[in-house]
Amino acid sequence: MKSNTNLIIAFLVIAVAVLAFVAYDRRNPIDKAGDSIREAGRDIKDAVEPRSPAEKIGDSVKDTVRDIKN
Numbered sequence: 001m002k003s004n005t006n007l008i009i010a011f012l013v014i015a016v017a018v019l020a021f022v023a024y025d026r027r028n029p030i031d032k033a034g035d036s037i038r039e040a041g042r043d044i045k046d047a048v049e050p051r052s053p054a055e056k057i058g059d060s061v062k063d064t065v066r067d068i069k070n
Helices: 003-024 031-049 053-069
Strands: none
Touching: 031 053
């Protein structure tokens, strides 16, 4: 019984992840272009002045929050 519960939970987690990815992938082309431009700017900035891993994680969290709000 315990393994069935774990299997069901794992299936639900995977299903939610797939649905989140599909929703993220079906965004407006303008939003996708904005993300690409923002990412390119960060790559250039990192080449000039590298960020710490903590700053990179902070930027990822900010991006996630912005995506959730949109």
